[in-house]
Amino acid sequence: MGFNWNWEFTWEILPKLMHATLNTLMAAGFGYAIAVVLGMVFALAQRTPYWALTKVVREFIEFIRSTPLILQIFFVYYVGPQFGLKLGPWTAGMIAIGLHYSAYLSEVYRGGLDAVPKGQWEACTALNMSTRDTYWRIVIPQAIPPALAGMGNYLVGIFKDTPMLSVIGVAELMHTANAIGSSSYRYLEPYTLVGIIFLAISLPTAALIRVFEDRVRRKLGLK
Amino acid sequence: MMEDLSNYPLELTGDNVPMVRFLKVTKRYGDLVVLDQLDLDVAEGEMVTIIGPSGSGKTTVLRMLMTLETINEGVIYVDGKPLTHMEKNGKLVPADRKYLRKARSQIGMCFQHFNLFPHMTALENCMEGPVQVLGMKKAEARERAEELLELVGMSDKRDQHPSRLSGGQQQRVAIARALAMRPKVMLFDEVTSALDPEVIGEVTNVIRSLVEKHNLTMLMVTHQMGFAKDISDRVCFFFDGKIEEQGAPEDLFGNPQKERTQQFLSAVKEAD
Ligand SMILES: Nc1ncnc2c1ncn2[C@@H]1O[C@H](COP(=O)(O)OP(=O)(O)O)[C@@H](O)[C@H]1O
Numbered sequence: 359m360g361f362n363w364n365w366e367f368t369w370e371i372l373p374k375l376m377h378a379t380l381n382t383l384m385a386a387g388f389g390y391a392i393a394v395v396l397g398m399v400f401a402l403a404q405r406t407p408y409w410a411l412t413k414v415v416r417e418f419i420e421f422i423r424s425t426p427l428i429l430q431i432f433f434v435y436y437v438g439p440q441f442g443l444k445l446g447p448w449t450a451g452m453i454a455i456g457l458h459y460s461a462y463l464s465e466v467y468r469g470g471l472d473a474v475p476k477g478q479w480e481a482c483t484a485l486n487m488s489t490r491d492t493y494w495r496i497v498i499p500q501a502i503p504p505a506l507a508g509m510g511n512y513l514v515g516i517f518k519d520t521p522m523l524s525v526i527g528v529a530e531l532m533h534t535a536n537a538i539g540s541s542s543y544r545y546l547e548p549y550t551l552v553g554i555i556f557l558a559i560s561l562p563t564a565a566l567i568r569v570f571e572d573r574v575r576r577k578l579g580l581k
Numbered sequence: 582m583m584e585d586l587s588n589y590p591l592e593l594t595g596d597n598v599p600m601v602r603f604l605k606v607t608k609r610y611g612d613l614v615v616l617d618q619l620d621l622d623v624a625e626g627e628m629v630t631i632i633g634p635s636g637s638g639k640t641t642v643l644r645m646l647m648t649l650e651t652i653n654e655g656v657i658y659v660d661g662k663p664l665t666h667m668e669k670n671g672k673l674v675p676a677d678r679k680y681l682r683k684a685r686s687q688i689g690m691c692f693q694h695f696n697l698f699p700h701m702t703a704l705e706n707c708m709e710g711p712v713q714v715l716g717m718k719k720a721e722a723r724e725r726a727e728e729l730l731e732l733v734g735m736s737d738k739r740d741q742h743p744s745r746l747s748g749g750q751q752q753r754v755a756i757a758r759a760l761a762m763r764p765k766v767m768l769f770d771e772v773t774s775a776l777d778p779e780v781i782g783e784v785t786n787v788i789r790s791l792v793e794k795h796n797l798t799m800l801m802v803t804h805q806m807g808f809a810k811d812i813s814d815r816v817c818f819f820f821d822g823k824i825e826e827q828g829a830p831e832d833l834f835g836n837p838q839k840e841r842t843q844q845f846l847s848a849v850k851e852a853d
Pocket residue numbers: 610613615633634635636637638639640641642
């Protein structure tokens with residue numbers, strides 16, 4: 359064997375992989391959008407006075423965090439139909455990965471919410487603000503900036519976890535590289551390209567998140 | 582078991598209804614009795630100052646009036662109506678959230694650590710309550726907020742966030758923010774304690790001008806005896822959850838009757 363890189367083959371498969379990159383980005387984007395919203399719902403649910411709701415949400419988050427993502431993906435896709443939930447690979451994948459990351463994001467939000475000083479809540483009471491305004495206008499805007507670093511980590515995390523969706527046939531990067539490999543018996547080029555593509559997206563994203571975080575803090579007058 | 586409140590009036594009537602009345606109010610944290618059967622009246626337009634050693638329950642008095650703490654026994658009335666309780670079938674029962682929201686709109690409070698909203702400018706801090714809570718139009722709220730910032734001498738900093746303001750400036754904005762809600766009663770809890778000595782004057786001057794020019798009812802906790810003596814109509818010395826002694830400032834400071842008051846005042850004088 360030895361190292362023999364085939365450039366011609368590389369150029370041939372690149373468009374296919376670029377196309378799959380779009381799917382990967384879409385999967386990460388949708389999954390993250392679900393996680394961002396649902397994570398906040400879970401975080402807020404744990405602060406309601408309804409202890410049963412709090413407990414159920416708490417247990418659910420624990421459960422998700424202590425089982426592998428890949429199991430959750432299989433579960434939604436293959437076990438779902440037995441409960442009358444027939445989903446395509448994309449939908450099942452988005453639900454699974456979105457739920458998975460919402461559990462992690464809810465913990466990040468929780469930290470941010472807990473970090474808002476008690477005095478802020480008291481000022482809201484002294485101004486006679488409603489609970490809703492207190493959360494939306496005062497507490498959440500202050501809870502987000504300290505949560506941004508964690509949120510950014512999980513954005514990169516969800517992106518790197520999208521290859522798991524290949525197991526149920528979502529045509530993202532990994533799935534496409536596998537398909538190229540098994541039809542051409544060449545694995546070096548597709549997998550190397552996949553690695554480069556992941557790196558080329560992850561690294562600048564992480565840097566951008568830091569810049570964004572800084573700007574948000576400035577904009578909110580917290581810096 | 583529900584407390585028997587049949588001895589407490591459903592509302593205060595007559596000629597001299599106080600703006601604030603604490604009627605046999607007890608506050609406990611677990612076994613610790615913080616306030617013991619407190620009776621305290623504040624007349625409309627009166628400035629009452631609370632002094633006393635740390636831990637004597639001064640802050641708790643204000644926090645109960647702001648409804649930041651519930652009470653264990655007794656009833657607090659504001660402007661003749663119960664604050665901590667509401668009437669149900671001719672009886673007083675603990676106030677629910679809806680009732681509290683209505684009742685507490687008459688009270689405003691300034692805190693030791695200002696508690697301004699850090700993501701809003703000084704002006705936005707003063708507009709938040711009027712717009713979101715009182716439903717005022719933005720233009721009107723802005724005009725009013727600008728007037729109040731002018732009153733506290735903060736007009737030039739109205740577009741700054743709190744992180745760009747000194748402690749004294751933040752406290753002045755906090756006073757304007759509370760006034761923007763047009764409370765009948767203003768509470769000040771050690772509003773100068775977190776400030777550098779050289780900026781204390783800018784805050785006390787604002788409070789002084791409120792006393793002189795506005796007919797607000799005020800309840801103030803402070804460690805600044807000179808200031809308390811200057812501007813109070815009445816001073817209450819708290820000790821161990823009770824009012825040990827109260828009276829006009831010249832009497833209480835000039836000729837204290839109780840031994841504990843004398844001890845406290847001489848200890849404070851020495852520290853100064
Ligand atoms: N949330 C709380 N839990 C338990 N004890 C408290 C709480 N808040 C205040 N206390 C206690 O109540 C007493 C009175 O407190 P406070 O009203 O703050 O006193 P002051 O303002 O006169 O210094 C103190 O002994 C304090 O430790």
